[in-house]
Structures are given as C-alpha cells and as structure tokens.
Amino acid sequence: MKPIERITPVLYEKYVKEELHRLEELKNPKIIYVTDLVGCSHKYYLRRLYPELTIKFEPSAILGNLVHAGIEALLKEKGFEVEVEVSAEVEVNGDKYSVKGRVDALKKDEGLVVEVKTARYAQDIPREHHLNQLKIYLEMLNLENGLIIYITPDKIHEFQIKRDRINLESLVKTLVEDTAHPRYEWECNYCMFKKLCPYAVERSD
Numbered sequence: 001m002k003p004i005e006r007i008t009p010v011l012y013e014k015y016v017k018e019e020l021h022r023l024e025e026l027k028n029p030k031i032i033y034v035t036d037l038v039g040c041s042h043k044y045y046l047r048r049l050y051p052e053l054t055i056k057f058e059p060s061a062i063l064g065n066l067v068h069a070g071i072e073a074l075l076k077e078k079g080f081e082v083e084v085e086v087s088a089e090v091e092v093n094g095d096k097y098s099v100k101g102r103v104d105a106l107k108k109d110e111g112l113v114v115e116v117k118t119a120r121y122a123q124d125i126p127r128e129h130h131l132n133q134l135k136i137y138l139e140m141l142n143l144e145n146g147l148i149i150y151i152t153p154d155k156i157h158e159f160q161i162k163r164d165r166i167n168l169e170s171l172v173k174t175l176v177e178d179t180a181h182p183r184y185e186w187e188c189n190y191c192m193f194k195k196l197c198p199y200a201v202e203r204s205d
C-alpha cells in the first residue's frame with residue numbers, strides 16, 4: 001500500500017505555523033511567558049538568540065495538543081472559558097516587562113483555574129514547575145482555586161491547589177538576571193538549546 005500524506009500536513013499547518021507566528025514575539029526581551037518563570041533562566045536568553053530552535057513537530061507534542069483541545073471542548077460545554085489569555089506588567093531594575101500566559105480553562109464564579117497536563121508516566125506528579133505555573137496564574141488572575149489534571153497512558157489524576165503567595169517581581173528578576181540555569185537539572189536533557197549552552201548539565205536519566 002502506498003503511503004499518502006493527507007492528515008499530517010493539516011496537523012503541521014495547525015501546530016508549526018502557529019509557532020512560526022510567535023517567532024517575532026520570542027525575540028522580544030520585554031515579553032516574558034509564565035512558562036519562562038518556572039524553568040531555566042538561560043532558556044529565556046537563548047530563545048531570543050535562536051528562536052527557530054524552539055519549533056518542534058513531534059508526535060508527543062501533537063498528542064498533548066490534541067488532548068488539550070479535546071478536554072477544553074468538553075469544559076466549554078460545562079460553562080468554562082478556555083484558552084484564556086492573561087497578562088501583567090512587572091517592573092524590574094527600572095525596566096518594564098509584560099508577563100503573558102494562557103490558562104487552559106477558567107471558571108470565574110468558582111475562582112477556579114484548570115491546567116491540563118499530559119505525561120508519559122505518572123511518577124513524580126504533581127511536578128513542582130506545574131504547580132508553580134498554576135500558582136502564578138492564580139496570582140495574576142487574583143483567583144483562589146487551582147486544579148491540575150494529568151492524563152497519562154495509565155492514569156488520570158487530579159490535584160487541587162490553593163493560591164499561594166507568589167512574588168512575580170522576584171521571579172522576573174531571576175529570569176532577567178539569568179540566575180537559575182538550569183532551575184532543575186533534568187531540564188537540560190529535554191532542552192532544545194543543550195548543544196549550544198555553556199550551562200548544560202549532563203545527566204544519564
């Protein structure tokens with residue numbers, strides 16, 4: 001049977017072209033994503049120099065995006081707002097930065113923010129950087145309740161969290177002064193900049 005490519009280009013169009021649109025934004029040092037604040041600070045520096053390296057067309061990423069789209073469609077039927085853009089202006093060392101993010105789902109009348117995560121396995125969940133991401137969203141939205149749902153091949157887990165004290169300025173300062181590289185040693189193994197990075201940590205896991 002001859003292979004044909006009919007669906008794959010549709011997926012490519014949806015996911016890669018969206019990333020291409022973001023390239024200019026990635027080069028802007030005054031735009032900080034919430035995900036930047038929970039990971040390695042040197043990635044924020046390298047993504048401005050080599051933004052094209054952030055584009056991936058990997059089956060696992062596509063699977064994750066499709067799971068998100070499916071859950072968000074269900075939550076929308078249940079009265080949630082989905083894919084909600086959030087932003088905050090933060091001043092550090094006299095410079096202004098725009099912190100931006102997008103929450104998966106939100107129910108304002110319940111003060112509830114939902115994050116959807118997919119993973120290959122359920123070990124170590126909930127992961128610290130995911131919790132921190134959700135806490136930052138709660139802070140930015142001035143809401144009290146967070147919920148993370150993990151979908152893995154073997155398990156579905158939900159974790160409830162409450163708003164915690166988050167100092168956005170100090171997180172942005174860590175990033176712009178590049179003082180957390182990496183924030184977690186495991187990050188380097190999954191980092192697109194590893195081969196160019198002077199701080200890369202070698203680990204065997």
Ligand code: SF4
Nearest residue numbers: 040188191194197199
């Ligand atoms: S290789 Fe490690 S230290 Fe370097 S940017 Fe990536 S995560 Fe950060």
